[in-house]
Amino acid sequence: MQCPKDKQVKLVDSTFAKNLSVKHCPDCQGSWIPADEYQSWQARQPQQQVEPQMLTQSVNVDFVQSPFDAKAALCPDCQHYLSRAKVHFRTPFYVERCMYCGGIWCDKGEWDVLAELGLHTQVAHMFSPEWQMRAREQELAEKERQATIDKLGPEVAAMVFKLADVLEKHPCGEFGVAYLMRRFDN
Template sequence: MDCLKDRGVQLVDVVLRGNLPAQQCPVCEGCWIAPEDYHDWKQGQPQPLPETVNLEAAANHPPAPLDVRTALCPDCGGFLSRVKTGATMNPFYVERCPQCGGIWCDRGEWDALSAMGISAIIDQLFSSDWQGRMRTREMLHRERLAMIDKLGEDLALQVFALAEQLEHHPNGDFGVAYLMRRIGGSEAGLE
């Protein structure tokens, strides 16, 4: 089988992290994972929840140069669908055939997916529900980084801890309302 991205280069059999059989391009290092191999491998893997995904695990994964190229499924000939991962620093795209379920990972993407804890749920990555949850997590992560940048780490950590306490307190909304009034200025100078 020829490489999906580097035409004319023959794929060779390899075993990916987690003992998953695949075929890899010796030039671009991308991997084709046959649908039946992935299905069999996935049966023995834990199924992570969205909140357990480690978005930072792939922060140092540089996108592969051929990640921008589209590809055709080597099994059924259809265009592969692409989905952006939830990686915050260096997002990358995983490709999957919507007809047969075969997966293409560009160089290093399988290791990044494994490190993030989502290699066993690649089919879920393509759902709008999963993508929505990951966008929310990414937004909250960026918000957290911005808070640290604006307030400094010590004060930001105190704010995060207070927010956690107020969120779980039965009258936490009273505390939030007080802070909003206090900081908003309507009670400034009254004390």
């Protein structure tokens, strides 16, 4: 079985934590997780709800995006193109999956980030349109938050965020928002 990213290199047997058998590329350091191995490993793991907000967690993983991440690839098992799901992490990356046989490709370091975030047991979920839409919304909200901090400074931005939370929870919060908008219309 050849590496989907570096087709000249043969994959070798390896394992991830907790006895998950994978095929590893000694050159690019990526790993192929066969669907049957992943499914049997996944069935032994505690099930947890996964949400795109998990991507904003602070994790202790030194991650540098692989130069092979942008490279399209074919499934090493069945030769279909691998689908890509963007992981909107601090340094975004793509996890790849064969939609025909269900195998998963992780470039170097990607599995470690998924495991640290608690997403490694639900990789297929990340390929759903709902997940991708919610992840994009989360990413946009984080960018908007950072833009607010950049424009107003951290102290004023903190007050704005606190006021927004208060008004959002208040039964007449929209009245407060309308008041502020009228103040700025003049």
